[in-house]
Each structure stands twice: as structure tokens, then as C-alpha cells.
Amino acid sequence: MNIVVCVKYVPDAGADPRFASDNTTDRAGVDGLLSELDEYAVEEALKIVEQAGDGKVTVLTVGPDDATDAARKALQMGADEAYHVVDDAIHGTDALGTSTILAQAIKRLEYDIVLTGMASTDGTMGVVPAMLAERLGLPQVTLASELTVEGSTVRIRRDNDAASETVEATLPAVISVTDQINEPRYPSFKGIMAAKKKPLQTWSLADLEISADDVGQSAAWTAVEEIAARPPRQAGQIVTDEGDGGSKLVEFLAGAKLV
Amino acid sequence: MSEILVLVDHLDGAVRKPTIELLTIAGRLGEPSAVFIGNGYENAASTLGEYGAKKAYRVEGEGLNDYLVAPKAEALAQIVTDVSPGAVLIPSSAENKEIAARVAVKTGSGLITDAIDVQAGEGGAPVTQQSAFAASFTVTAKVTKGTPIITVKPNSANPEPVSGTAEPEVVPVPVTISEAAKGARVVERKPKEKTGRPDLTEAAIVVSGGRGTNGDFGPVEAFADALGAAVGASRAAVDAGWYPHSSQVGQTGKQVSPQLYIAAGISGAIQHRAGMQTSKTIVAINKDPEAPIFELVDFGVVGDLFTVLPQATEEAVKRKG
Numbered sequence: 001m002n003i004v005v006c007v008k009y010v011p012d013a014g015a016d017p018r019f020a021s022d023n024t025t026d027r028a029g030v031d032g033l034l035s036e037l038d039e040y041a042v043e044e045a046l047k048i049v050e051q052a053g054d055g056k057v058t059v060l061t062v063g064p065d066d067a068t069d070a071a072r073k074a075l076q077m078g079a080d081e082a083y084h085v086v087d088d089a090i091h092g093t094d095a096l097g098t099s100t101i102l103a104q105a106i107k108r109l110e111y112d113i114v115l116t117g118m119a120s121t122d123g124t125m126g127v128v129p130a131m132l133a134e135r136l137g138l139p140q141v142t143l144a145s146e147l148t149v150e151g152s153t154v155r156i157r158r159d160n161d162a163a164s165e166t167v168e169a170t171l172p173a174v175i176s177v178t179d180q181i182n183e184p185r186y187p188s189f190k191g192i193m194a195a196k197k198k199p200l201q202t203w204s205l206a207d208l209e210i211s212a213d214d215v216g217q218s219a220a221w222t223a224v225e226e227i228a229a230r231p232p233r234q235a236g237q238i239v240t241d242e243g244d245g246g247s248k249l250v251e252f253l254a255g256a257k258l259v
Numbered sequence: 260m261s262e263i264l265v266l267v268d269h270l271d272g273a274v275r276k277p278t279i280e281l282l283t284i285a286g287r288l289g290e291p292s293a294v295f296i297g298n299g300y301e302n303a304a305s306t307l308g309e310y311g312a313k314k315a316y317r318v319e320g321e322g323l324n325d326y327l328v329a330p331k332a333e334a335l336a337q338i339v340t341d342v343s344p345g346a347v348l349i350p351s352s353a354e355n356k357e358i359a360a361r362v363a364v365k366t367g368s369g370l371i372t373d374a375i376d377v378q379a380g381e382g383g384a385p386v387t388q389q390s391a392f393a394a395s396f397t398v399t400a401k402v403t404k405g406t407p408i409i410t411v412k413p414n415s416a417n418p419e420p421v422s423g424t425a426e427p428e429v430v431p432v433p434v435t436i437s438e439a440a441k442g443a444r445v446v447e448r449k450p451k452e453k454t455g456r457p458d459l460t461e462a463a464i465v466v467s468g469g470r471g472t473n474g475d476f477g478p479v480e481a482f483a484d485a486l487g488a489a490v491g492a493s494r495a496a497v498d499a500g501w502y503p504h505s506s507q508v509g510q511t512g513k514q515v516s517p518q519l520y521i522a523a524g525i526s527g528a529i530q531h532r533a534g535m536q537t538s539k540t541i542v543a544i545n546k547d548p549e550a551p552i553f554e555l556v557d558f559g560v561v562g563d564l565f566t567v568l569p570q571a572t573e574e575a576v577k578r579k580g
Contacts, residue, residue: 013510013529017392037511096363096370118353121510122392125372126353127360130328134364139442140328143353145504155446158327159505160354161458162270166447167327173442179511180504221369221404225386228397236541238553241562246570249542250578252558256540258464258519259486259575 001052001149003045004111006060006102006132007038007074009067010122017122023224024092024217025122027064034070037117039184042074044177045115046185048149056080058109062090062101068200075195076187082198083109087205092217095123099131101215104208106136113154114174118143129176139169145180261289261345261383262314266335266358267307268350272299274306276461277350279418281411282310284377286421288385289345292316293427294338296323296331300429308426310418315427316342320434322441328354329440332361338432339366339406346385346402348377351410352460359410368405375415375516375537385409393510393529394536413461414516451505459489459506464519465535467491467508471524471545471564474501478568479523485575491515491535493525509534523564527552544568 011017011030020026034042045057059074059082061067071082085105093101106114114136119126133140144156152171157164159180187195205212213219239248253259263285268275278293285291292314293307300317307315318334335358339347349359351373363370371387380386385407389398402408459465466488468479476490483490492502494509508515510533520538525531527543527550535541536555543552548561560567 013393013533017395019391019396094369095360099364124510125360126356127363127370127372130357130360131364133329133442134332134361137439140357141443142327142357160352161451161460161505163451164449165327165445167443168446169443221363221402222371222400223403224398224400226399227391228399230390230395230397233541233555233557236553236555236557236559238548238556238559238561240548241560241567243566244570245544245560245562245567246572247574249544249558249560249567249571250574252542253519253575254578256557258540259578 001049001055001112002058002110003049003055003113003115004058004060004106004109005041005045005074005079006114006116007042007070008035008120009033009061009063009070010035010120013121019227022092022217023227027066032066032069034073035117035121037119037121037179038070040177040179040181041115041117042077042079043182043184044147046078047182048113052149058083058111060102060105060109061085062098071200072195073187075198075200076192077185078191080198082200083203084200085203085208087212089205089212089216092220093215094220094222095125095127096131096221097215097219099128099135101208101210102128103132103135104210105203106132112171114138116176118176118178129174133174136174139173141167141169141173142176144175144177147175147177147181262292262342263289264338264342264344264347265291265293265312266347266349266355267293267295267303268352268355269295269297269299269303272302274303275350276418277411277413279306279310280413280416281348281350282307282312283416283419284411285348286311288377288379288383292344294318294335296334304426308424309420311421311424312427314430316430316432318432318434320436322436323434325445326436326441327443327445328357329361329442330434330436332358332365333437333440334432334434336362336365337434344406345383346407346409349408349410351412356410359408363408366405368408369402370408371400371402372410374409374411377409377411390537393533412516456483457487457489459491459508460513460515462489463517464488465491465508465515465517466521466523467493467525468496468502468523469493469525470495472496472501474499476502478565478572482521482568482572482575485572485579493531522552523568525552526550527555
């Protein structure tokens with residue numbers, strides 16, 4: 001059972017994420033880390049391989065130099081090896097381009113499952129897993145809150161507003177997991193030490209036979225015209241409850257014609 | 260005039276509110292055409308017409324609902340290729356974004372997700388606004404290749420009925436699902452129990468409870484019901500098992516943008532703020548005067564939600580009286 005887990009290096013939400021002067025996400029000037037939602041994917045991959053008794057977890061990430069930190073965290077959790085696609089020409093690539101790069105990398109790896117988180121915590125689009133399924137011609141088994149693998153069949157529970165669905169597919173497949181699926185393990189001291197010796201290979205676009213003209217900001221199929229910082233909210237009125245807090249609340253709502 | 264496709268979100272033909280918001284937006288960009296996949300079209304026809312759909316593409320075929328996402332994406336991509344619309348507007352939801360993603364790949368088109376506004380720009384091409392980084396930034400963008408595929412969040416427009424409209428002209432679209440689209444089989448579907456409250460992402464008012472409820476959502480629910488609101492929950496409350504995940508508001512839950520958001524017993528950590536920061540009016544009740552949520556509010560009460568909410572509920576009920 002071999003699993004490729006795709007992970008992303010994202011700006012720390014608590015560290016004031018922002019945009020660079022070319023309207024791309026500032027990944028260099030802001031501290032980054034392994035996207036929290038990807039931890040659930042790494043954990044699930046480790047569990048599946050542990051249960052199968054045999055196989056490996058390969059981490060794959062596309063990102064600037066510092067993205068190795070994300071790959072390294074996954075190795076510390078227990079993944080066996082990592083690949084980091086890094087190339088200056090990738091700067092400013094859109095989701096469509098990212099899925100192209102990931103697909104080309106995945107085709108070079110051995111896998112029964114391609115596993116991802118449900119969305120990145122910076123772009124929050126949640127579209128790359130579906131694009132990967134489309135590009136790789138694999139079943140799309142996404143947004144799993146529960147998952148079992150039996151032989152070559154995967155079965156998941158997927159929840160939406162209207163219903164809970166049970167979805168099944170024959171491997172190989174693209175699977176994404178939500179934050180409901182498990183509790184990611186903390187890297188142990190042993191895991192952190194062991195990670196230092198695990199293979200972490202970098203690939204350039206040329207290694208993947210992708211032309212620089214096909215990715216990057218100028219090749220993107222969308223363009224940002226303007227970014228405006230939202231003006232900070234005006235300080236509101238705060239009252240202390242002295243037996244009338246509820247009434248004052250409703251008075252406010254009535255004044256704003258909300259009740 | 261460009262034809263603008265709007266994918267209809269419905270339950271057996273009962274059209275959901277975000278779809279009619281999109282018909283209104285489509286009317287700004289060109290001539291709206293609805294794309295209806297599944298059963299119950301007879302129930303949807305007059306609503307779609309009332310909000311401006313001139314045509315309705317009715318997609319019918321074996322197995323559209325038996326396989327996850329891929330068949331719907333195939334059908335929609337087929338219509339896009341046949342019709343060459345000026346844009347495709349899709350209500351934002353997790354599943355719909357997956358459909359949009361696959362249609363974008365299939366048709367070689369740019370994709371913009373979670374738009375909070377769409378207006379006609381130069382030459383009528385759509386220009387979108389999005390909210391980034393827990394609503395710290397507003398981003399203006401456009402698609403530069405192919406047919407703009409845009410998913411739009413609920414509460415992004417006021418639906419405007421169009422006067423003197425007939426039911427849309429129906430264009431049947433028979434589809435045969437490819438073998439490739441049958442990879443993920445839906446083997447069971449358990450409908451969720453209806454709460455009788457509005458849908459969280461569509462509601463005009465949301466009342467949410469957090470750690471401060473200590474597991475007792477009674478006062479939160481009572482106030483929500485007095486206001487006709489949806490009930491939300493912080494991640495802490497959901498992780499503690501006090502409320503279902505489908506009610507979670509936050510970075511890893513739902514992002515909501517109602518007219519009024521009331522946070523009771525919620526401290527306002529960034530994980531939660533990412534889910535509600537764009538609400539038009541924000542109110543909070545918390546025992547802790549230093550709680551970060553108070554930085555966001557238009558009105559705040561420092562106090563115990565177990566005293567404040569019941570009093571507020573009584574007042575609200577009296578006024579409705």
C-alpha cells in the first residue's frame with residue numbers, strides 16, 4: 001500500500017498573512033508552516049499504511065524554498081520520503097497550474113492512493129483534489145470524514161448540508177480528508193531525529209518536463225486587478241450587564257432595524 | 260447579449276436561495292439560463308422564470324446522482340462547449356466547487372471561487388470581488404482564459420424578481436455518463452434531519468454558541484428561534500461534542516456572512532473569525548471583557564449569556580408581539 005500525500009506550505013494565519021507587491025501571496029516575508037488541514041491527510045496516510053502492514057508514505061509539495069519545512073514536518077510525523085518541486089518560474093501559479101505540476105510529479109511515483117487535505121488554509125479554494133482526479137483520470141473520493149480501505153476498495157462517509165453519503169471506489173483513487181477524520185499525531189523525539197535521515201528530493205520544472213511558459217503568474221488563467229486592505233472595523237459600543245444587558249442588546253438591534 | 264449559465268442548487272426542485280441571488284447577478288452580465296440537473300424541474304420552473312432565467316437546460320440521464328461529482332461536471336462542461344456562454348455562475352459549496360474545478364479543467368477555463376460580488380466590467384466581462392485572509396483584504400479579479408467559471412457565496416446579492424416573466428424555455432440535454440465518470444459510486448445517502456431553522460450559510464441572522472455555553476445551547480437556540488435565525492457553533496463547542504460539525508462556523512467549518520451575527524460565549528480566536536468576519540453587524544456576549552471578539556463587534560455585552568440571552572429572548576418576543 002503506497003500513498004502519495006500532497007501538502008502545502010502556507011503563511012501562519014496568526015502571523016498577519018498578506019500580499020506581496022505583485023499581488024501574489026507573500027510566502028517569503030511571512031512565517032509559514034505545514035497547512036493544518038494537511039496534517040489530517042498525513043495522519044490518515046500513516047494509519048492506512050500501518051494497517052496494511054506494508055508500503056510507504058511519500059510526501060509531495062510544490063512551493064518556494066521554505067516549503068521544505070512542510071515536507072519535513074510530515075517526515076517527522078512518520079512519512080518515509082519527500083519530494084519538493086521548487087522552481088522560480090512557479091511563482092504566482094494558480095490552482096489549475098498547481099494541479100498540473102502535482103499531476104506530473106505524481107505520475108513519476110508509485111501509488112495506490114493520492115491523499116490530500118480538504119483545502120489549503122490560505123487560498124481555501126478546495127479545488128485541487130478534484131482537479132487531480134480529473135487530470136490523473138482517477139476516481140474522486142473527497143471530503144471524507146470517515147474512511148476504510150479493504151483490499152482494493154476504499155469506502156468513505158462524506159457529509160454535506162442535505163445528507164450524509166457513503167461513497168465507494170476501487171483503487172487507485174484520489175482521496176481528500178476533512179478535519180473530522182482523525183487526530184494528527186505530534187512528532188515524537190524519535191520521529192524528529194529519524195526525519196533528518198529520510199530522503200528529501202527536490203525537482204525542478206525541467207525534471208518534470210513542464211515548460212516554464214505553462215505555469216507561473218503570466219500563465220495563470222485568472223488575474224488579480226486590485227487588492228485593498230479592509231478598513232478596520234469602527235470600535236463598537238460595549239456595555240456591562242447590570243441586570244439589563246439583554247434589553248440593551250435588543251434595543252440596539254431594534255435601532256438597527258434587525259429585530 | 261451573452262448567455263450566462265447558472266447552475267441550480269435544489270432539493271427535488273425546491274430552488275435554494277443562493278441560486279436566485281445568482282440569477283440576479285447573471286442578469287447584470289447577460290441573459291440568464293438555468294442549468295437544472297436531477298428531478299423535480301416542475302417545482303422549480305416558475306421560480307427560475309420569476310428571477311430571470313430565459314432558458315432552462317434540463318439535464319437528464321441514468322446515474323447522475325449515483326456517482327460523485329464527475330457526471331455533473333461532464334454534463335455542465337458539455338453545455339459550456341455547446342453554448343459558449345459569457346460566464347458560468349455556480350453557488351459556492353464544497354461539492355459545487357469540485358464541479359466548477361472539473362469544468363474549468365475540461366473546458367480550459369479560468370476559475371474564481373467564493374466571490375462575494377460579481378459585476379460587469381470592460382466589454383461586459385465579469386469582474387469579481389473576494390475576501391482574503393479572514394477578511395483582511397478584498398481582492399478584485401477576473402478570468403483571462405476560456406469561459407469564466409465563478410462560484411459565488413450565499414448572501415452576495417439581493418434577489419430581484421424580473422417583472423412579466425414566463426417560465427423558461429426548456430432545452431432538454433440528454434447525457435450519457437462516460438465510464439471514467441463512474442469511478443466514485445454513491446452507495447448510500449442518509450438525508451439529514453431538518454431542524455426547522457434556516458440553513459446556516461444562507462440565513463440572514465446567525466446566533467452562535469461557544470465554550471461559554473458549557474454544553475447547554477438552550478439559551479442560544481431560544482434566542483435564535485425568537486429571531487428566526489440559524490444556530491452556529493464554535494470549533495471548541497463542536498470538538499466537545501456539544502453541537503454537530505455541520506453547524507461549525509470557522510476556518511475549518513462554514514464561512515458565513517449574514518446581516519447579523521451574534522456570538523455567545525465565544526472568545527473570537529482567529530479560527531472562528533475566519534468564518535464570520537464579513538458579517539454586516541456583529542454582536543457578542545462574553546464574561547471576559549478582554550475577549551478578542553469584542554474587537555470585532557458593533558455592540559457587545561460583557562456578561563453571562565445565561566442571564567443576558569434569556570432576557571434578550573423575552574424582549575425580542577415582546578417586540579414581535
